[in-house]
Amino acid sequence: MQIYLAPMEGVIDHHMRYLLNELGGIDLSVTEFIRVSEQAVPRRVFLRCCPELTPLSERVATTGSEYGSSKTTRVQLLGSKPDLIGRSARTAALLGASAIDLNFGCPAKIVNRNYGGARLLDETTLIHAIVKTTRQCVPATTLVTAKIRLGYEDRNSYLRNAVAIAEAGADELVVHARSKADGYNPPAYWRCIREIQARIDIPVIAxxxxxxxEDYIDCREQSGCTSVMLGRGLLARPDLGLAIKAYQAGEDYRYLSWPQIAKLALQLLDLTRAGYPTKYAGNRIKQWLYYLSRSYPEAIILFELIKRSKDYDFIEHAIIQETLAA
Ligand SMILES: Cc1cc2nc3c(=O)[nH]c(=O)nc-3n(C[C@H](O)[C@H](O)[C@H](O)COP(=O)(O)O)c2cc1C
Known part of the structure; x- marks a missing residue:
């Protein structure tokens, strides 16, 4: 049973991956999608989006950099041109990426207009070509994985897409159990994943x-998957992975308290302070507070306090004050 941290563009960058991985309960992470449009993605873009990768000459250990392990971070590509995606995948593999994930689920209008992400769910032949070319372009030791939704306008293309992906040589498939038209609205149709499991031989992750x-237990029952990918749920409850693992081991688990969460927020602030210019100060923390507020009412109060601030010191002070007051 493995827990994957979902890719979330604009929300889960390498700082967040580092923080959540350090906390524990996560086995694998995936980068935010990297667009492949008119040319192959150059090395510098991979190193910026996924600093867990490093050129061989600079690698701290054999597996990654000080930002984390390239063994447990997959690089996600999004595009519609098989040859350019294949060449990009090869560059990432040479930088140490242990797996290339292909995005066939992004619902963003601009991405879909440019023939990428979920838009390809109606183009099974193209999906097959992208997976096959990627497989051919990277060494056999590099995994090729894919992430799909159940369909574009309706939930009808998941079986043919899943079969095409498996036949093209993918090693794993993650299924976001909704169509593009469903957006992010509940419910997720976990039962469809069970149908996919019955049709293909590669591991399927719900x-x-x-x-x-409780959602995990429900999903496992309906989908038949023990391994799951967590996105917003893990941002709202950063130790949800730990709770699921404790449950699997038959142990009791107590979720993190607000002061423990606030400590993580301070850590994230420190990480981002070095990584982002002042005009973006606090943006990542604010986004995270939005998700945290689902589980921690204190997060709403803190968000209100800092929402207009672009001052790292002010935000730090507010987090400390709000924690002491709790
Ligand atoms: C803000 C946001 C950004 C996302 N970015 C990506 C992305 O870059 N690549 C991807 O495959 N999925 C992306 N997703 C989809 C998630 O990975 C995940 O499939 C979706 O949120 C459903 O899982 P959840 O209900 O656990 O959040 C994104 C979702 C959100 C909300």
């Missing part, structure tokens, strides 16, 4: 709408 341990 994703979508797992916010609590």
């Amino acid at each position: 994703n979508g709408e797992i916010w609590t341990l």
Whole structure:
């Protein structure tokens, strides 16, 4: 049973991956999608989006950099041109990426207009070509994985897409159990994943709408998957992975308290302070507070306090004050 941290563009960057991985309960992470449009993605873009990768000459250990392990971070590519995606995948693999994940689920209008993400769910032949070319372009030791939704306008293309992906040589498939038209609205149709499991031989990982341990248990029963990918649920409850693992081991688990969460927020602030210019100060923390507020009412109060601030010291002070007051 493995827990995957979902890719979330604009929300889960390498700082957040580092923080959540350090906390524990996560076995694998995936980068935010990296667009492949008119040319192959150059090395510098991979190193910026995924600093867990490093050129061989600079690698701290054999597996990654000080930002984390390239063995447990997959690089996600999004595009529609098989040859450019294949060449990009090869560059990432040479930088140490242990797996290339292909995005066939992004619902963003701009991405879909440019023939990428979920838009390809109606183009099974193209999906097959992208997976096959990627497989051919990277060494056999590099995994090729894919992430799909159940369909574009309706939930009808998941079986043919899943079969095409497996036949093209993918090693794993993550299924976000909704169509593009469903957006992020509940429910997630976990039962469809069970149908996919019955049709293909590669591991299938369930994703979508797992916010609590009870959701995990439900999803596991309906989908037949023990391994799951957690996105918003893990941002709302950063130790949800630990809770699920404790449950699997038959142990009791107590969720993190607000002061413990606030400590993590301070850590994130420190990490981002070095990584982002002042004009973006606090943006990542604010986004995270939005998700945290689902589980911690204190997060709403803190958000209100800092929402207009672009001053790292002010935000730090507010987090400390709010924690002391709790
Ligand atoms: C803000 C946001 C950004 C996302 N970015 C990506 C992305 O870059 N690549 C991807 O495959 N999925 C992306 N997703 C989808 C998630 O990975 C996940 O499939 C979806 O949120 C459902 O899982 P959840 O209910 O656990 O959040 C994004 C979702 C959100 C809300």
